[in-house]
Amino acid sequence: MNAHTSFAELSARQRVQAMVDVGTFKEFLGPSQRVVSPHLAALGVPYAFDDGAVIGSGTLNANAVLIAAQEGEFMGGGVGEVHGAKLTGLFRRALRDRPAAVLVLAESGGVRLHEANAGLIAVSEVMRALLDVRAAGIPVLMLIGGANGCFGGMGLIAGCADFVVMSDAARMSMSGPEVIESSHGVEEFDARDRALVWRTTGGKHRYLMGDCDRLVEDDVAAFRSAALDLLGQCKQPGAKQPMTLESLRQAHARLQERIENVGDCKDATDIWQRLGVAHPERVGDMEAAEIQALVAREQA
């Protein structure tokens, strides 16, 4: 057993290498090819030789996968023209190469504002390419464990995937708390209240609500084993199928019920209580495994 390695503290390229089988990662359009954003250069802003997106192929327990990772340290993982096109290209390649799965190690604030228009279109191109891959029966996994979380356009992309895996420290949503606070005041959302921010968009809340399929500790081995587990699940008969009218009707009903059941709650702890969590005030201190056990009991 390897010593615990924090997923959050690794760079995008290190995460990819830690996820796939040792020595199997082959990068497409890596830094040596210097595919950079011309828009950042025009603004006199530092650019990166990979534009903050690492993409390539590898194996996961001998299953061929395509994999992408966003570098949160570069422009907060923001999606610009080049970054987005690398992700779209990876999904198009998946349609041709038919891997066992596509894995996205997402860490992004969403559209990169320095090239906002191109980023906005790029996000919708990634979504359409991703949904083509799902329609072809190839599962798409989002793994979210970086300090910047998964927000804005990238949150929308995550919402299109088959599965979402999060660490308890990770966050997923649409608008950052600072944006909401600046629009509607500190009474609406106090961005400096870290506990509030975490309760509202963090991995545990997303898992308890069913928006995240696996909750793991901040450990690369835990992310890898969750991905393997989901891959195995996809191979079972009756596993997740491409989206159909029926499956979207069911998803629609669940989202509608959520508004009816907990739409009046002011805080995540109210929601957890209503969901039947016996001690909602203790959720913050629980390990991922304890939270998983809570939900397993609910479902039993």
Added chain:
Amino acid sequence: MNWNDLCLALFGPAHGIVRDGDVILGTGQIDPEGRHQEPLTVTVVGTTDHAPIGVETALAQAAVVLDTIEHHPGRPILLLVDTQGQRLRHRDELLCINRYMAHLGCCVDLARRRGHRVIGLVYDQALSGGFITSGLMADACYALPEAEIRVMRLPAMSRVTKISEDVLEQLSQSNPVFAPGVSNYVAMGGIEAIWRDDLRQCLRDALQNPNVQDLRAEHGAARGGRALAADIVQRVLAA
């Protein structure tokens, strides 16, 4: 343009499109060009008054798309876009608004896959997240000339990027990725074309365009507004 004036221009006074809160929905009929054909019914769904897209607004639009798929196979769908973007409220974040918006995008995508022609039209204002999961998920998205499309205004962009407004203003003359505006989105391929004059004829033409592939990156390259995206996709395929 006001949503009702738009529907009058597209479908005439007998259109069955109504407003319910921020959402507009219903059906319109359009005469085909051939005299011997039946009028074509189009599902219309969208928002008005620069609606913020919250969990309910996203779900209400998704319901119209799903109903159309279930009860009217093949019926074209027109998505009318006027939004200030996602609703910026704590409650929406708590309920996981990105799932609701993505769900709308997935419903639009399924409609396309099941053979519904899906057209987007920005008739007033399109902003960031509210636009990505509606008009930008259509087979093709169009805009009226007076529409406004943007992620952020230049002063706000200047604050976030810490680049002076003058510099951004200058750059936006030469590079469409920086500045708001319908023509920039046309140049980048995100908007297929601008609708002018006879809007009904524009809709007819859009409904007859058989393309269902996502060629926006190719269009962006051909039109000179987005030089790299299409090439990078090809290079990833070739790597």
